[in-house]
Amino acid sequence: MGDLQNRLIDFQNESRTAYDDIMKILEDKYCWKCPMRSTSDKSRCREIHSGRVLQEAFDEGILTHLLEVDIDQVEVEALINRILKKKIKRAGGNQRETTIMMKLDAEQNIDRWLKIKINPRHLKMGDKVLVSDKAKNHSLLGSYALVAGFPFHAASVKRIFHEGNFWYVEIENDEIFPLDSIFGVMIGIFEEDYMSIEEEIDVFSLKIVAMLPDCTLKEVSDLFLEKIKQILKSESGYVAFIDPENRDSVGVSFSHLTESCQMYEEIGEARFKVLNDGSYGGLLGYSLDTGKSFYVHDISSHSAAHGLPPGHDPVNQFLSVPVKWKDQILGQIVVGNPKEDYNKNHVKIAEKIASIYALVLKILL
Numbered sequence: 483m484g485d486l487q488n489r490l491i492d493f494q495n496e497s498r499t500a501y502d503d504i505m506k507i508l509e510d511k512y513c514w515k516c517p518m519r520s521t522s523d524k525s526r527c528r529e530i531h532s533g534r535v536l537q538e539a540f541d542e543g544i545l546t547h548l549l550e551v552d553i554d555q556v557e558v559e560a561l562i563n564r565i566l567k568k569k570i571k572r573a574g575g576n577q578r579e580t581t582i583m584m585k586l587d588a589e590q591n592i593d594r595w596l597k598i599k600i601n602p603r604h605l606k607m608g609d610k611v612l613v614s615d616k617a618k619n620h621s622l623l624g625s626y627a628l629v630a631g632f633p634f635h636a637a638s639v640k641r642i643f644h645e646g647n648f649w650y651v652e653i654e655n656d657e658i659f660p661l662d663s664i665f666g667v668m669i670g671i672f673e674e675d676y677m678s679i680e681e682e683i684d685v686f687s688l689k690i691v692a693m694l695p696d697c698t699l700k701e702v703s704d705l706f707l708e709k710i711k712q713i714l715k716s717e718s719g720y721v722a723f724i725d726p727e728n729r730d731s732v733g734v735s736f737s738h739l740t741e742s743c744q745m746y747e748e749i750g751e752a753r754f755k756v757l758n759d760g761s762y763g764g765l766l767g768y769s770l771d772t773g774k775s776f777y778v779h780d781i782s783s784h785s786a787a788h789g790l791p792p793g794h795d796p797v798n799q800f801l802s803v804p805v806k807w808k809d810q811i812l813g814q815i816v817v818g819n820p821k822e823d824y825n826k827n828h829v830k831i832a833e834k835i836a837s838i839y840a841l842v843l844k845i846l847l
């Protein structure tokens with residue numbers, strides 16, 4: 483290990499010198515005539531430029547060496563990929579086989595989404611795989627290239643084979659890719675109007691994550707209220723968070739079922755003070771008090787119900803889930819007055835939506 487360690491230390495020192503030299507060359511030969519010069523100390527463009535060209539030279543050095551020792555181009559790609567994966571693994575990335583939804587560039591105003599399995603472990607003949615459109619001369623490969631926005635196309639798998647230490651995939655035009663270079667396996671293309679509820683929630687969560695953190699809690703909570711009402715075909719709903727300062731339950735997005743609701747809307751919240759014993763009480767507080775999800779077809783039949791306040795619009799059925807982050811209760815989502823009777827499946831759907839809202843509260847509160 484001594485020789486290896488010594489050589490790596492030498493290389494680190496050489497890299498540092500090369501980096502310094504490149505910074506100086508940029509400064510002497512290019513930066514003086516560049517309009518960005520006055521801000522380069524703040525934008526750090528010189529540091530970025532130097533780092534990029536040095537990194538590219540390093541990659542090129544390895545690539546050229548591998549090709550010179552007569553390793554086939556496709557195997558070189560597999561090797562480079564394996565190096566990248568090892569690097570990610572050492573840094574803590576798990577690179578598991580995972581299914582993701584990804585929006586395609588919208589044409590003709592149709593919202594189209596791709597469901598893709600990334601980091602596939604196995605493929606079979608006929609699978610539709612997504613492969614790079616471009617010559618394979620970049621160091622980002624597989625799912626990393628997919629999320630980095632490299633152009634791709636779909637192709638059918640003709641053959642899968644193992645050679646040396648790597649798996650390879652042959653596609654319809656006889657092109658061969660290392661398995662690790664595959665951007666992903668296409669599971670389906672969906673238009674928003676024809677998605678299953680699970681797919682719709684996956685897409686919804688992607689939209690929400692894309693909004694964070696540059697949105698207000700009210701903006702994002704309104705979307706949750708609309709989404710859960712739409713999916714659970716419910717006329718009314720209520721989305722609340724627990725104030726981290728004083729543990730009050732604060733309704734931030736809600737249907738207007740009393741005359742006071744408009745006033746609360748203008749204030750921006752409907753606040754229910756936590757009681758001295760730390761509970762919230764009533765049917766509305768039941769999920770917060772117990773951490774449990776539930777639904778009732780007749781609200782007066784529930785043991786926690788103590789009746790609606792005067793002037794409250796009627797509520798027949800009621801479904802409530804706590805918003806939890808691990809064991810911590812961060813908020814609550816409630817719906818009522820559905821078009822079809824609530825059931826256990828509706829609770830599961832609401833819990834899935836609540837788990838996305840938990841992430842929002844964790845980030846925004």
Ligand code: SF4
Nearest residue numbers: 513516518519527528
């Ligand atoms: S962009 Fe920055 S690094 Fe590049 S030439 Fe201009 S000042 Fe120099």
